[in-house]
Amino acid sequence: MSRRVTLKLGIEGDTHDVTVVIPDDEPTPWDLGARLSIVGKPTPRVDGALKATGAAHYTYDIELPGMLYGAILRSPWPHARIRDIDLSAAKRMAGVRAVLALDDREIRFAGQEVAAVAALSTDIASDALSVVRVDYETMPFVVDVDAAMTDSAPRVFGSGSNVGRASSSSIGNVARGLEQAASTLEATYTTPVQTHVSLETHGAVASFNSAGDELTVWCSTQGIFSVRDDLAVYFSLPPDKVRVVCEFLGGGFGSKFGATPEMIVAARLAKAAGVPVKLMLPRADEHRATGNRPSSIQAVKLGVDGGGKLTAIDLVQHGSGGIGGGAGSAGPFKSIYRCANIRTEERNVYINAGPSAPMRAPGWPQGCFALELAMDEMARKAGIDRLEFRRRNSDNPVRAVEYEIGARAFGWSEKSASKKSTGPVKRGVGVASAEWHAVGVSGPEAQVLAYRDGTVEVRVGTQDIGTGTRTVLAIVAAEELGLPIDRVKSEIGDTRFLFSVPSGGSLSAPSNTPAVRQAAAHLKDKLFRIAAPMLGAEPNDLEASNATIRVRTNPSRAIAFADVCKRIPGDSISAQGERIPNYEGFRTDQAGCQFAEVEVDTETGIVRVTRVVAVHDAGRIIDPLTARSQVNGGVLMGIGFALFEDRRMDPQIGIMVNPTMDDYKLLGSLDAPQIDVTFVEVANGLTNTGVMGLGEVAHVASTAAVACAVYDALGVPVRSLPITPDRVLAALGQV
Amino acid sequence: MSSDDRKPRRPPAISRRSFIKGAGAVAAAAGLVRVSTASADQKSLPAGVVESLGPAAESIELKINGRATRLTIEPRVTLLRALRDHLGLTGTKLVCDRGACGACTVHLDGKPVTSCMMLAVDARGHEVTTIEGLGTPAQMHPVQAAFVEADALQCGFCTPGMVMSVAAALERNPAATIDEIKHATAGNICRCGTYTHVFEAALSAAKSTGKTARTAHARGDA
Numbered sequence: 001m002s003r004r005v006t007l008k009l010g011i012e013g014d015t016h017d018v019t020v021v022i023p024d025d026e027p028t029p030w031d032l033g034a035r036l037s038i039v040g041k042p043t044p045r046v047d048g049a050l051k052a053t054g055a056a057h058y059t060y061d062i063e064l065p066g067m068l069y070g071a072i073l074r075s076p077w078p079h080a081r082i083r084d085i086d087l088s089a090a091k092r093m094a095g096v097r098a099v100l101a102l103d104d105r106e107i108r109f110a111g112q113e114v115a116a117v118a119a120l121s122t123d124i125a126s127d128a129l130s131v132v133r134v135d136y137e138t139m140p141f142v143v144d145v146d147a148a149m150t151d152s153a154p155r156v157f158g159s160g161s162n163v164g165r166a167s168s169s170s171i172g173n174v175a176r177g178l179e180q181a182a183s184t185l186e187a188t189y190t191t192p193v194q195t196h197v198s199l200e201t202h203g204a205v206a207s208f209n210s211a212g213d214e215l216t217v218w219c220s221t222q223g224i225f226s227v228r229d230d231l232a233v234y235f236s237l238p239p240d241k242v243r244v245v246c247e248f249l250g251g252g253f254g255s256k257f258g259a260t261p262e263m264i265v266a267a268r269l270a271k272a273a274g275v276p277v278k279l280m281l282p283r284a285d286e287h288r289a290t291g292n293r294p295s296s297i298q299a300v301k302l303g304v305d306g307g308g309k310l311t312a313i314d315l316v317q318h319g320s321g322g323i324g325g326g327a328g329s330a331g332p333f334k335s336i337y338r339c340a341n342i343r344t345e346e347r348n349v350y351i352n353a354g355p356s357a358p359m360r361a362p363g364w365p366q367g368c369f370a371l372e373l374a375m376d377e378m379a380r381k382a383g384i385d386r387l388e389f390r391r392r393n394s395d396n397p398v399r400a401v402e403y404e405i406g407a408r409a410f411g412w413s414e415k416s417a418s419k420k421s422t423g424p425v426k427r428g429v430g431v432a433s434a435e436w437h438a439v440g441v442s443g444p445e446a447q448v449l450a451y452r453d454g455t456v457e458v459r460v461g462t463q464d465i466g467t468g469t470r471t472v473l474a475i476v477a478a479e480e481l482g483l484p485i486d487r488v489k490s491e492i493g494d495t496r497f498l499f500s501v502p503s504g505g506s507l508s509a510p511s512n513t514p515a516v517r518q519a520a521a522h523l524k525d526k527l528f529r530i531a532a533p534m535l536g537a538e539p540n541d542l543e544a545s546n547a548t549i550r551v552r553t554n555p556s557r558a559i560a561f562a563d564v565c566k567r568i569p570g571d572s573i574s575a576q577g578e579r580i581p582n583y584e585g586f587r588t589d590q591a592g593c594q595f596a597e598v599e600v601d602t603e604t605g606i607v608r609v610t611r612v613v614a615v616h617d618a619g620r621i622i623d624p625l626t627a628r629s630q631v632n633g634g635v636l637m638g639i640g641f642a643l644f645e646d647r648r649m650d651p652q653i654g655i656m657v658n659p660t661m662d663d664y665k666l667l668g669s670l671d672a673p674q675i676d677v678t679f680v681e682v683a684n685g686l687t688n689t690g691v692m693g694l695g696e697v698a699h700v701a702s703t704a705a706v707a708c709a710v711y712d713a714l715g716v717p718v719r720s721l722p723i724t725p726d727r728v729l730a731a732l733g734q735v
Numbered sequence: 736m737s738s739d740d741r742k743p744r745r746p747p748a749i750s751r752r753s754f755i756k757g758a759g760a761v762a763a764a765a766g767l768v769r770v771s772t773a774s775a776d777q778k779s780l781p782a783g784v785v786e787s788l789g790p791a792a793e794s795i796e797l798k799i800n801g802r803a804t805r806l807t808i809e810p811r812v813t814l815l816r817a818l819r820d821h822l823g824l825t826g827t828k829l830v831c832d833r834g835a836c837g838a839c840t841v842h843l844d845g846k847p848v849t850s851c852m853m854l855a856v857d858a859r860g861h862e863v864t865t866i867e868g869l870g871t872p873a874q875m876h877p878v879q880a881a882f883v884e885a886d887a888l889q890c891g892f893c894t895p896g897m898v899m900s901v902a903a904a905l906e907r908n909p910a911a912t913i914d915e916i917k918h919a920t921a922g923n924i925c926r927c928g929t930y931t932h933v934f935e936a937a938l939s940a941a942k943s944t945g946k947t948a949r950t951a952h953a954r955g956d957a
Contacts, residue, residue: 670917
């Protein structure tokens with residue numbers, strides 16, 4: 001059974017009446033007319049006190065009786081065959097309980113897993129690794145991307161080329177578009193490999209039952225269910241015999257999907273030793289082996305006509321995720337700006353380095369950097385204001401509003417027109433556009449329970465990567481049930497709860513909140529059935545707000561929510577909700593733009609970001625406080641990518657030379673500028689909550705905005721990241 | 736789970752070596768030889784006496800969160816590992832293991848130190864305060880409460896160290912400026928990028944308390 005409802009969708013000043021058909025058991029989507037009491041108001045996160053006092057338990061903090069500590073031996077060679085592994089000395093060492101040779105006999109990067117031990121302490125485990133003797137037959141290797149593309153390069157995979165097949169897209173005719181252009185630009189942009197540097201390294205605590213047919217794994221993961229499924233396959237167990245728990249997660253950024261090697265190793269060691277094993281990676285291994293954002297070499301051509309409209313966008317891109325793929329960066333080229341002629345070509349280049357993993361908006365920060373800096377170079381060549389150039393080529397009405405809001409907050413027109421200082425420190429400003437499509441997916445289910453004491457509990461098999469998932473789910477349930485937030489508790493991070501999707505790709509909030517709202521609505525119906533006879537009314541006539549259930553037409557006939565809960569026959573009543581597919585709604589894309597101001601010391605080459613204005617839409621914002629944190633984080637990670645981060649490989653010996661948190665440069669507190677965040681609320685009507693994800697879109701444009709600002713400050717572009725002092729001075733012709 | 740269950744099994748402790756006089760004393764390869772100074776370990780050793788420890792586990796006494804705690808550890812164990820692996824005080828985080836990120840920050844006699852860069856035996860005779868000693872979820876230190884209020888945390892893994900750095904800065908100067916806070920947290924890496932909210936939290940804690948409450952030695956969970 002279904003019903004038709006007409007929703008008021010869009011943004012303030014640009015509203016659309018859209019009629020959608022929704023199932024009868026679905027709450028009506030929140031639209032522009034929705035009156036909400038706690039959704040949209042800043043709410044401190046519900047687990048904040050646990051985190052601020054060190055009481056939150058991460059995988060790293062799990063201790064089980066009789067637990068052993070695992071460690072992994074890794075290849076020092078970038079390319080080798082293992083002839084033999086001698087584990088005997090490690091096995092004899094006092095305190096060692098299990099030793100394993102791992103399966104792969106061909107090593108393709110320095111840092112690849114070779115053997116593993118479990119011992120009474122981490123120190124004994126590392127002592128044991130030092131006496132494992134491995135006989136390697138070393139092989140030629142290549143870690144430099146340019147070198148890897150040559151015919152004579154050592155092959156990473158057998159005899160196949162190191163350059164993968166092109167992934168291409170084309171609309172219109174780029175050659176003709178370039179011919180028609182009044183002005184063209186051709187330039188090449190490069191970005192380095194970035195590592196995720198999750199503060200909690202990858203790892204797990206694994207425990208088999210005594211029969212060896214049930215496995216429990218506590219692990220630092222973005223996807224408890226994907227880990228469960230992978231482990232079930234690996235150990236030939238039914239999925240319901242594998243339980244995965246992740247109560248708190250110390251960062252992931254895309255590197256923690258599925259059962260990663262260290263989780264499998266921990267479980268194998270636990271099986272071999274017959275006791276639980278904890279295996280958390282050391283920092284260096286985290287840098288070398290658990291994933292990275294691939295590098296890029298992006299050859300860009302743009303054409304623009306006399307009216308400032310793009311006539312051609314062309315990208316030929318190569319990038320390397322080591323022995324992994326996923327290096328493409330064409331996303332922004334294909335969709336941020338409108339152009340009749342767009343061609344993109346992406347190729348993976350394989351080198352003997354650790355495998356890539358998805359990282360916060362995979363491909364987009366590097367693509368956006370190249371596209372936006374090229375846009376600025378094009379605008380300068382064609383003599384058009386940079387913001388105006390973007391306005392003319394973007395047809396997204398939400399972004400148009402965001403450009404205006406951002407430009408005003410930032411003071412764009414004055415700042416972009418101001419004369420450069422004659423002193424050594426030059427100021428510059430830049431603007432870049434973001435895009436993402438965080439509409440969520442169907443699949444998650446939620447359970448909401450009301451207890452006799454009047455409290456409510458939300459249970460979803462999701463996990464909190466740090467975005468505030470617990471808080472957002474509690475707010476949605478509290479809103480639907482008319483309760484204050486402190487009456488609602490969220491339980492997540494356990495595959496014993498109902499299924500949810502991984503936390504990545506900005507999926508969590510838009511995928512989970514509609515399931516929670518539906519479950520809360522179903523629970524409300526059940527509570528109304530209990531309350532109706534107490535109020536002498538029909539369940540359909542009741543509403544819930546201010547912790548009270550009342551008759552809609554006669555609000556004085558009311559009863560406290562908690563008093564209704566006292567009539568619950570057992571200990572609790574519960575209801576389920578499911579995430580149904582999206583309605584047609586208003587728009588499925590997210591715009592966004594960021595403005596950055598920098599100071600560049602032209603004598604030292606040091607770049608300082610002094611201010612960022614970020615304007616974003618993410619459908620309905622549930623909690624502006626945690627949402628703002630996500631945007632701050634996206635901006636700061638983008639500044640780090642623009643100025644500092646760079647995985648360096650030694651071409652002579654093929655190892656990562658900076659696998660630490662001091663040599664791999666990360667943005668710190670002294671580098672953090674003032675950040676002003678504005679949300680443009682969009683009622684999209686895609687789901688009953690209209691929430692979109694924010695993790696990716698907040699990060700897409702940040703690096704680009706900084707690079708554009710540096711170009712403005714210097715008058716010459718720095719086309720390679722990171723924008724280090726030597727590159728600034730080289731761009732100025734001073735070195 | 737009782738606190739005993741949480742302690743990992745250890746090789747049997749070998750009895751503590753007696754103090755050896757003279758600088759020429761031979762110490763075992765993985766052990767430690769140190770000369771006591773006026774500042775370190777003054778309670779147990781007269782100045783100038785050389786102490787040899789290890790390599791086997793030794794019984795030592797640490798004063799943590801206001802409470803004297805005895806534990807048996809190898810001398811190579813860092814203060815961080817001792818807190819986490821031996822005493823169940825897991826609020827203090829291990830992240831970089833080389834003093835580069837500040838996640839393991841604790842207070843030693845009120846001053847912030849990175850506990851991954853310090854051996855547990857060197858903490859003898861000093862007051863160690865961990866994040867658990869600063870406040871509890873039910874009774875937060877003003878800095879902890881300000882972190883929650885300003886959402887100065889995301890994944891939360893850097894948070895204990897960040898809180899300890901800010902709390903120490905406000906102890907030094909209860910009216911700390913944003914620049915002082917930035918410098919006080921310059922050694923604390925937050926990968927989620929929460930710094931600006933940390934500054935807000937610190938300034939609000941400084942403002943709301945006028946003078947931050949003296950570090951409370953709340954009960955630890957060991």
